[in-house]
Amino acid sequence: MATTHVPGTGLGPHGGKHGRRAPIIAAVVLACAAIVIPFALHAFHRSSAPTRAATSVSAPSQVTAPAHGHPTADPEVGGRGGLPALLPARSPLTDGAQVRLGNLTSGVLRRTSAGGWRVLVRWNAKVQPVPTRGPVRLGGPSVQRSASWVSDDGLLYTRIRIGAGQFRVYAWDPRGATAYTPPTLVATDLGRVCFNPSFTAFGDCRTAG
Numbered sequence: 001m002a003t004t005h006v007p008g009t010g011l012g013p014h015g016g017k018h019g020r021r022a023p024i025i026a027a028v029v030l031a032c033a034a035i036v037i038p039f040a041l042h043a044f045h046r047s048s049a050p051t052r053a054a055t056s057v058s059a060p061s062q063v064t065a066p067a068h069g070h071p072t073a074d075p076e077v078g079g080r081g082g083l084p085a086l087l088p089a090r091s092p093l094t095d096g097a098q099v100r101l102g103n104l105t106s107g108v109l110r111r112t113s114a115g116g117w118r119v120l121v122r123w124n125a126k127v128q129p130v131p132t133r134g135p136v137r138l139g140g141p142s143v144q145r146s147a148s149w150v151s152d153d154g155l156l157y158t159r160i161r162i163g164a165g166q167f168r169v170y171a172w173d174p175r176g177a178t179a180y181t182p183p184t185l186v187a188t189d190l191g192r193v194c195f196n197p198s199f200t201a202f203g204d205c206r207t208a209g
Contacts, residue, residue, distance in 0.1 A: 078203030100154035134187025
């Protein structure tokens with residue numbers, strides 16, 4: 001039987017035009033893939049490279065917190081070490097000044113008839129004097145030529161000069177209070193302390209010199 005080709009219909013032997021287009025389309029797709037895929041891979045590597053570099057560095061390793069436990073020693077008086085805040089709020093002692101007895105209570109400084117000092121507190125619903133005990137006196141005349149002061153924190157201290165700019169310092173700590181009797185202020189030795197001439201800086205005397 002004869003095969004008839006009808007012009008303009010696209011039908012004929014071997015699939016006509018569709019038969020010829022399939023190999024051409026396949027060739028075009030392969031050519032496009034050969035061009036596009038290398039560029040896509042190159043772009044992927046470029047975009048992923050900074051991410052790997054960024055994740056390889058840990059943020060905490062770039063930031064170092066300042067160390068506060070060991071402050072730099074003052075070249076004149078040394079470092080603070082374990083010393084409390086000793087800078088005076090007022091010197092000499094002042095009659096009527098408010099003072100703290102540690103974290104226990106507060107009191108008032110009063111001048112005695114003998115020229116010394118004592119602390120009065122309200123305890124057990126009445127005003128009572130606070131006894132003192134230790135190798136130094138709280139102000140007043142002393143064979144050690146001591147001097148007492150109130151710190152910025154409201155605490156009492158006494159110092160004895162032992163050299164140029166060097167002192168033996170005592171803190172007055174409250175001990176032994178009961179419900180009926182106030183505590184006793186005990187002179188606790190803080191060791192050797194250096195002050196500058198204006199008493200605006202202090203340290204443990206461990207200087208570089």
